[in-house]
Amino acid sequence: MSADAQRDSPSRRKAAGGRARTPAGPPAADLAAKQAAIRAKLASLWKDSIPVIEQRLALLDDAIAAARSGTLTAEQNSDAAGEAHKLAGSLGMFGYTEAGSLAREIEVLFEGSPAPDGAALEALAERLRGALPLS
Amino acid sequence: MRHILIIDDEDDIREVAALSLESIAGWQVSMASSGAEGIQAAEKLHPDAILMDVMMPGMDGPTTFKEMQSHASLARIPVILLTAKVQGVDQRRFHNLGVAGVLQKPFDPLSLADQITSALGWN
Numbered sequence: 001m002s003a004d005a006q007r008d009s010p011s012r013r014k015a016a017g018g019r020a021r022t023p024a025g026p027p028a029a030d031l032a033a034k035q036a037a038i039r040a041k042l043a044s045l046w047k048d049s050i051p052v053i054e055q056r057l058a059l060l061d062d063a064i065a066a067a068r069s070g071t072l073t074a075e076q077n078s079d080a081a082g083e084a085h086k087l088a089g090s091l092g093m094f095g096y097t098e099a100g101s102l103a104r105e106i107e108v109l110f111e112g113s114p115a116p117d118g119a120a121l122e123a124l125a126e127r128l129r130g131a132l133p134l135s
Numbered sequence: 136m137r138h139i140l141i142i143d144d145e146d147d148i149r150e151v152a153a154l155s156l157e158s159i160a161g162w163q164v165s166m167a168s169s170g171a172e173g174i175q176a177a178e179k180l181h182p183d184a185i186l187m188d189v190m191m192p193g194m195d196g197p198t199t200f201k202e203m204q205s206h207a208s209l210a211r212i213p214v215i216l217l218t219a220k221v222q223g224v225d226q227r228r229f230h231n232l233g234v235a236g237v238l239q240k241p242f243d244p245l246s247l248a249d250q251i252t253s254a255l256g257w258n
Contacts, residue, residue: 092241
């Protein structure tokens, strides 16, 4: 079961059946107020997303350990590239652009070789964790 | 009021996109978490446009788009693909499908509505 499928978040329930939802309240008076409200909600959404992010980082850690020991399977490599791809596509929207770039570098390394450089991956993963407020 | 259907398998992407489009643009937003669910939702809701992820398990975005094109009732709904693929060859391949636009992930929540508006000529 995927990490997404394990979550029973409000968003997943809303997504089921493609039901429409309407804006929760009247629009803010001006753009600055709207932007401030979005930033506040993004911070809340980020906290909700941390468990999934942690799962993705753990999968990357396992794949990197396998790469370092020379036991990385093709499936593990593909899965790790996919998880890094998802991180690269999402972290920036929360404002963590450096972390997103690091995830992109990890994706490229996994995609580029059946036996990627484990030491380089480990260094990137460490920087990636350091660039994210996960607690 | 514009009505957008977001199709993406990732909870956080759907939530942030919906938050952006509802709060900034005041659009109505519906969501689906897979290609198959998205087709059902589109048939039921007939949104003004669809914002859809490229990489999804099962039916991916391009396959879902092609399936929609075979449904007379859905073929006229403009589709914008969202992708984290950065290479030009990928971007061109997606454009060549006949979609209304291709937007890059990660997107900026504060400008997503503007990007969609521009891609669809809604100015």
